[in-house]
Amino acid sequence: MAREGGGLFAGFRVLGRFSSHVPHVLRYHGRHREFYLATAVGRSVHTYNVKKLGIVAVSNALPQDITCLAADRMLIFASYDNILHAFARNKEVVHTYEGHKARIHLLQPFGDHVISVDVDNVLIVWNIQSEEEYLQVDFDKATFAVSAVLHPSTYLNKILLGSEQGSLQLWNIRSNKLLYSFPGWHLAVTTLEQAPAVDVVAVGLISGHIIVHNIKFDETLMKFQQDWGPITAISFRTDGHPVMAAGSPIGHIALWDLEEKKLMCQMQDAHSTAIAGMSFVPGEPLLITNGADNAIRVWIFDGPGGTGRVLRSRMGHSAPPTKIRYHGQNGEQILSAGQDGTLQSFSTVHEKFNKSLGRGSINKKKSKKKGLKLDTMALPPITVFASEVAHQSDWDSIVACHQGYITCTTWNYQKTSMGAHKLRPEEFSKHKPIDIYATAVDITSCGNFAVIGLSTGQVDVYNMQSGIHRGRYGKERAHEGAIRGLAVDGLNQLIITAGSEGLIKFWKFKTKDLVYSTELCSSPSGILLHRDSGILGIAFDDFSISVLDIETRKIVRTFSGHHGRINDMTFSPDGRWLITSSMDCTIKTWNLPSGCLIDCFLVDSAAVSLTMSPTGDFLASTHVDDLGIYLWSNRSLYSLVSLRPLPADYEPSMVTRPSTCPVQDVDVAGEEETCDEMIEYISPEQLGEQLITLSSLPESRWKNLLSLDVIKKKNKPREPPKVPKSAPFFIPTVPGLIPRYIPPEEENDTQSKVVNLGVLAQKSDFYIHLEEALSTNEYTAPLNLLKSLGPSNIEIELRGLAPEGGGSMEVMLSFLRMIGTMLNKKYNFELAQAYLALFLKLHLKILSSEPKLLEEVSRLSMQLEETWIHLRTLFNQSLCVLTYMKSALL
Known part of the structure; x- marks a missing residue:
């Protein structure tokens, strides 16, 4: 059995997750004039500002973990398995590109298009806005397995592809032509990076070699080698220092002086796992790195020797x-x-x-x-x-x-x-x-x-x-x-x-x-x-x-x-x-x-x-x-949550773990409604036949009904309030040479204020309901009406039941039967007593002179006696149990 409504705990957010094995992406926001860093964390993309490394946005979660990330000026592209998505405003998915049969492992934004390559060696060029395939190229895996992709700077409509066989190919995407094939170095290409100079590209190889190559003349300008395994990432400084940085699978970073063509320095243990992504901030001496050790670091190069120190970092556990x-x-x-x-x-x-x-x-x-x-x-x-x-x-x-x-x-x-x-x-x-x-x-x-x-x-x-x-x-x-x-x-x-x-x-x-x-x-x-x-x-x-x-x-x-x-x-x-x-x-x-x-x-x-x-x-x-x-x-602090015991056959539901962005408890309103239905206990009018139930009305509605005349006497003013005489606008004068004012005449209010009730006699709602109840024997409506009235109105209604007040014997009989029904059902017990007491006080003379009413009153008297005896028994029983419990505790 699954429980309706929300549980006691709702997912809020996750702490300590900053990076994965997916290389980060660096973007420049023209309007903000600021650089932003995007990293893939699980199924979401986190966006940080480089200035303070503070998180500014978390994207909506994709169905699976992100395996590839790229970005252009407007959108962030993220893929999982064989599906590619585009995020706008760092948050919501606005485009989805479906067409690959295998997992996507390379992405390259390209003007109005985005290029994706899957592990089956299929390259697809997508139109970003229409989400349609512009071009699809199938490469033979045995001769050219695509392992890196780059758009060389100033090369219109052209992309450079690196392969696991070591060769490179330059393609024109618009005409779908292979322009040139580079023989390469017979070692798998792991990364391609554009150098600050036009036509120059850095090629990272699986052997640890870095080839700085001119692709216009197919000439190698310089060659470097590191001993820490394959090259995982390459980046160039653009702030006036000719320095190239290269990452390794064991977390070390090598910095090469391009003028001297030699190793300048090493930054060992920059990360405890492979360097996944590496980017020099354009025009600044800042290097951003991320790795699968759940860390993002910003290094600043402001010291002697050309080595960097950590300026800012965000790091969590690299193991669970x-x-x-x-x-x-x-x-x-x-x-x-x-x-x-x-x-x-x-x-x-x-x-x-x-x-x-x-x-x-x-x-x-x-x-x-x-x-x-x-x-x-x-x-x-x-x-x-x-x-x-x-x-x-x-x-x-x-x-x-x-x-x-x-x-x-x-x-x-x-x-x-x-x-x-x-x-x-x-x-x-x-x-x-x-x-x-x-x-x-x-x-x-x-x-x-x-x-x-x-x-x-x-x-x-x-x-x-x-x-x-x-x-x-x-x-x-x-x-x-x-x-x-x-x-x-x-x-x-x-x-x-x-x-x-x-x-x-x-x-x-x-x-x-x-x-x-x-x-x-x-x-x-x-x-x-x-x-x-x-x-x-x-x-x-x-x-x-x-x-x-x-x-x-x-x-x-x-x-x-x-x-x-x-x-x-x-x-x-x-x-x-x-x-x-x-x-x-x-x-x-x-x-x-x-x-x-x-x-x-x-x-x-x-x-x-x-x-x-x-x-x-x-x-x-x-x-x-x-x-x-x-x-x-803890939802019990801010919404209504059931704390009742769960049933024996309760089946817990699977709860999705929260993401980095604080989760708003969006379903709180809807859940509260179902929760209210589950928690709120609506008490029946009567719990059991043997019990007597009181009404839920406040005491002021019934306790002072017998003392209304005393209350009115106390509250009566000693003399009636006098209305102040208002002076006339023009004061009249006596005609003559000497003006004299006419004194105001005293008003003699000798008119009688006694109202003839017989002329204005009109049946009230309570009176009508009592008349109807004589035939239907259903007294719920008159009782509910009486419960809604205040003490003075109740007295007026009960006075109006007598013949001299415009009532009749039948309606008085109906009122007594209503009291009898209340005593029979054993609910609203104190109201029945109060209403009956006031009724007897007002109409005792009439009741004693009418045989029908007298018979009904004597029947009510016996009923009251039986009810009080039953109530006394219940009181005695409860008192006995309480006394026993007290003595046992002492």
């Missing part, structure tokens, strides 16, 4: 992150440890606040001398880490365990580097055993101590400031099996350890004495403590989860439902939700107070690590074989 945790209490930084061995901090606010703490190393100085590629001192990737903001400006605030390594490292967040200490037991200070390694770590909330658990069952505590060993839990070791998790409470009173043998132990933090030990139903795979509430989450190897209260030391909740290994857990800031991720590709949210599953959704790749923001606004996740950190917004 393994562990993420929010750092601090503001919810703005996420610490992430990756398989590439680095520890990085990603900002949820802006990319400019991202920072890398570097790669773990046994000896940092020796590592820097050797370089990244030859570094034998590099530590294995971080598996678990813990961080605290207290004292982070004074000493190291992060401690980390490395895969299969006994030494734990400290890291300094403020200095963004490795810390001063290497934490390991003293007995292993001289030799490092291969089979013993650190498995779990935690830092006290004060930031003074780090607690480390080993695979042997040892648990040691160290001082973070000095790195000194401060003791061990247990005589030799805390557990018989490996430590699967440990946690320190918020006040440094208790430390909780979990061992693979299936025991949870509580120790006094200071004295190191064992306080309590309990056996678990299965071997734990990890534990997580919510310090504020004292709730401990325990994940087991049998895919179940238990929640333990550290005050009572009892298991208070047990959850089952995952069908794969539980990778990570996180608590919501208030401790009400436990969110878990598993290898079954689900992310589940458990509500601890109710003990129920309230949300579950599927992702296409299992979540390896989870962390919830301390402010509760985002859930962050990392996934198998993915470089990004995905943010999911």
